[in-house]
Amino acid sequence: MQQTYIVDSANAPWKRGSTEGITFACQVLLSGEDGGPEALRFRFDDSPSVYGHMHLTSQFQLLLNGAMDFPRGVKHLEALAIHYTDHNMPYGPFAVSGGHDMLVLHPKAGGIIAMSNLDARRQIHLGGRIFAALAADSAWQPLPGVPDGSFKLLMPPDYGPAAVIVKAPAHASLAMPAAEFGRYEVVLAGSVIMEGKPIAAPGFRYVRGEQPADPLVTAEHGATVAFLSFDRDVLAGGITGEGLAVEAAEAMARAI
Amino acid sequence: METQSTAKTEAAAARFRVAVFADFVCPYSFLAVEQIDRLAGEYGVKPMWRPHWLHPDTPPEGCARERTPEADAKAERRNAWLKEMAPDQYARMHYPEKRQFSFLAFEALEFACDHGRDFAFKTAVYDLMWTEGHDIGEPETLMAAGERVGLDPAEMQIALHERLYAARALAAVNQARDIGITSTPTIFLGKTRINGWTYYEVMQQVMEKQGMHPREALAS
Numbered sequence: 001m002q003q004t005y006i007v008d009s010a011n012a013p014w015k016r017g018s019t020e021g022i023t024f025a026c027q028v029l030l031s032g033e034d035g036g037p038e039a040l041r042f043r044f045d046d047s048p049s050v051y052g053h054m055h056l057t058s059q060f061q062l063l064l065n066g067a068m069d070f071p072r073g074v075k076h077l078e079a080l081a082i083h084y085t086d087h088n089m090p091y092g093p094f095a096v097s098g099g100h101d102m103l104v105l106h107p108k109a110g111g112i113i114a115m116s117n118l119d120a121r122r123q124i125h126l127g128g129r130i131f132a133a134l135a136a137d138s139a140w141q142p143l144p145g146v147p148d149g150s151f152k153l154l155m156p157p158d159y160g161p162a163a164v165i166v167k168a169p170a171h172a173s174l175a176m177p178a179a180e181f182g183r184y185e186v187v188l189a190g191s192v193i194m195e196g197k198p199i200a201a202p203g204f205r206y207v208r209g210e211q212p213a214d215p216l217v218t219a220e221h222g223a224t225v226a227f228l229s230f231d232r233d234v235l236a237g238g239i240t241g242e243g244l245a246v247e248a249a250e251a252m253a254r255a256i
Numbered sequence: 257m258e259t260q261s262t263a264k265t266e267a268a269a270a271r272f273r274v275a276v277f278a279d280f281v282c283p284y285s286f287l288a289v290e291q292i293d294r295l296a297g298e299y300g301v302k303p304m305w306r307p308h309w310l311h312p313d314t315p316p317e318g319c320a321r322e323r324t325p326e327a328d329a330k331a332e333r334r335n336a337w338l339k340e341m342a343p344d345q346y347a348r349m350h351y352p353e354k355r356q357f358s359f360l361a362f363e364a365l366e367f368a369c370d371h372g373r374d375f376a377f378k379t380a381v382y383d384l385m386w387t388e389g390h391d392i393g394e395p396e397t398l399m400a401a402g403e404r405v406g407l408d409p410a411e412m413q414i415a416l417h418e419r420l421y422a423a424r425a426l427a428a429v430n431q432a433r434d435i436g437i438t439s440t441p442t443i444f445l446g447k448t449r450i451n452g453w454t455y456y457e458v459m460q461q462v463m464e465k466q467g468m469h470p471r472e473a474l475a476s
Contacts, residue, residue, distance in 0.1 A: 048329075049336030071284065071337045072439070072452040090455075093340040095333040121457035126448075126465070 002209035003182075005030055006194045009041060009103075009202045019255035020114060022050050026256050030206065032109030032239075037182065037206045040104045040256065044096040052092040054124065056237040056248050057110035058161070059085050060228045062186060064202055066100035074132035080188065081134045082154050082163050082228070087237030089128030090115050103202060107182040107234040111248025112255060123244055129233075131155060135165060146172050160231040169222040175215040176227060182208040183229040185216060190223030192216045265471070269300035272468055277308040277432050278441040280358045280378075283334070284453040286349070286386045287342045288441040289379055291456045296375070298470045299463055305378040307362040307425065308432040308440045311355060318354040318393050341453065348387045356385065357393035359425060364398040366421035366428070367412055368405070376405040 012027045025043040032038030038057075044050065061083040068077045070092070077083060079101070085091055087110070113120045133154045143149030146168050154163035165188065166174055174192075176183070185192075186204040194205050198219045207213040216225060239245045276292055278285035292303050321327065331351075339346040361381055368377035380401035384390040390397040395416045399409035415421055439451040445459060446466040463469075 048333045049340050051340055069333055071334070071341075093337045095336070115455065118457065121455045122461060124455070124458055124461070126458065126461055 002211060002213070003036055003207065004213060005037060005206040006197075006199065007039065007204050007206075008197075008199055009204065010200050012041075015256075017256055019112070019251075020051050022047055028256055029103075029204075032106065035108065037184075037208075038106040038109045039184070039204070039206070041202070042100075042102050042104060044100045044102075046097045046100070048095045049093045050096060052090055052115035054088055054090040054113050054115065054120070055085070055106065055110035056113070056239060056245055057087045057106050057108050058230050058233045058237075059110060060103075060105040060161070060163070060184065060230075062103040062105065062184075062202075062226060062228065064101040064103065064188075066096065066098035066102075068100070068102075069095040069097075070132075073130065074134075077132055078134060078136075080136070080165075080226075081132065082226075083130075083132045084155070084161050084163070085130050086125055086128035086233045088123055088125035089130055090121075090124055091130060103184075103186065103204075105184045105186075105204075105206075105228060107208070107230050109239045109249065109252075110237070111239055111245060111250075111252045113244060113248045113251065117247075120244055120247075125236075129160065131159065131161075133163070138165075140167070143168065146174075160233070162227070162229040162231075164227045165224060166227065167222070167224045168218050170218055170220050172218045172222070173215040174218070174225060176212065178210055178212045179207050179229055180210060181230040181232055181234045182206065183227060186226045186228065188224040188226055190221050191219040192223045192225060193219055266300055269468065269471075270302060272299075272301050272446055272466070273444065274301045274303040274446075275306055275444040276303055276441050277306050277437045277443075279308055279310040280361045280381055280385060280392055281314075281352075281356050282310055282440040283338055283349070283351070283386070284341075285441045286382050287338070287345055287453055288443065289382045290342075290345060291459060292443070293379060294456065295459055295463070298472070299468050300471050301468070303375060305365065305374060306432060307358075307365065307428050308437045308442065309358065309362070309429045310440055311358075312429075314355050314357050316357045316360070316393055318356045318391065320354050350387065350389045352385065352389070352391070354391075356391055359429075360395065360416060361392045361398055362425040362429065363416060363419070363421040364402065364412060366424045367415045368402065368407060371407055373402075373405045373407055377401055377407065380404045 027041040030039040063079045063081040138152040140150040149168040151166045187201045191198045191200040368374040402412045443450040
């Protein structure tokens with residue numbers, strides 16, 4: 001089954017929310033309630049410590065503005081940056097600052113579980129992957145087949161999940177392979193024509209299926225687009241309606 | 257039969273390798289001490305505590321911490337994280353005013369190792385530094401730690417003064433570097449390597465996946 005969702009984030013409503021005392025503004029861009037993807041945009045107020053937590057599905061965080069600091073691994077992220085986690089892979093606590101603005105992108109509803117929950121700690125995915133990178137740390141390379149186009153890889157080529165940023169001039173066709181496990185295609189700058197309508201940053205398309213989706217086409221002034229592809233980790237976890245999943249779904253509903 | 261089975265279990269625990277590479281001056285390593293001590297008690301394993309020298313540039317007298325707005329913000333974040341990760345331990349912690357010199361403590365750890373008291377000694381050193389506000393760059397602090405765990409402070413004083421364990425401590429530091437240790441703590445539980453502090457429940461799962469079970473569970 002081919003899935004396609006198009007979201008014009010720039011025109012979605014904002015609301016204020018809080019979780020465990022951490023305050024933020026939030027857009028619910030895709031709810032995941034239909035079994036499809038779940039996408040949220042958060043602008044956390046500056047905080048030295050957002051509590052450690054995990055989601056029950058794979059996740060890309062795309063940091064659009066501001067900074068995030070972590071105690072372990074890649075310790076300092078500044079926009080533009082990505083942060084990937086497998087399902088049930090905890091991260092944090094972390095600090096947010098500098099006008100934080102971030103897309104949280106799931107292939108399906110993932111809920112949220114605070115790591116202060118001792119039962120949840122026994123359900124951590126021991127082999128789970130966690131990866132973070134700053135876009136500024138990767139070099140641009142010429143984009144084959146698109147004159148004046150360029151791209152950069154934000155994750156190692158054989159990692160599994162993939163993150164690629166493509167910059168292309170006006171009216172360029174950005175063909176990508178089929179997204180068997182799902183892919184977010186996020187406009188970072190300029191605009192892209194999606195189903196006849198221009199979508200500006202940080203709007204996106206989510207595609208999943210065995211056939212390649214129609215190529216995105218850059219609009220009049222060109223565009224920069226992040227392609228964030230999941231791998232088979234999406235098949236695990238999720239809101240199953242049992243045990244921890246119920247708790248995770250309820251916690252996410254309370255937060256947003 | 258029961259005695260035979262218990263003996264087998266204890267032999268398996270003794271063979272199961274647990275090693276922690278850490279620096280006494282690392283607050284996240286301090287958080288790991290209680291976890292590893294608990295692991296040793298619950299599973300009957302004999303963890304080795306090995307040095308990973310975070311700041312070889314620190315002089316023996318230690319060095320003052322940077323006081324800039326950026327450093328203060330960093331300290332605020334770190335304190336908030338420590339409190340979130342281990343609230344009980346955080347409540348007891350006193351963050352030192354200066355960065356302390358840890359190499360002398362590594363030498364003392366080797367001395368304690370030769371006397372079979374290294375595991376208890378490292379806990380005493382962490383406690384003296386992180387909860388009682390002592391400077392581990394001072395031989396007196398290390399001698400006090402040794403005395404708490406049954407080591408002869410006078411003998412340790414000679415060993416530290418004569419630098420009898422300096423070469424061995426340096427070799428241990430180099431070994432950590434050679435095997436690619438970059439995080440402190442780095443914890444080896446059997447075949448599994450854990451980079452950085454983690455939840456105790458993760459350690460339990462790692463142990464159980466390798467066939468190690470808590471002694472209490474086996475007894476019931």
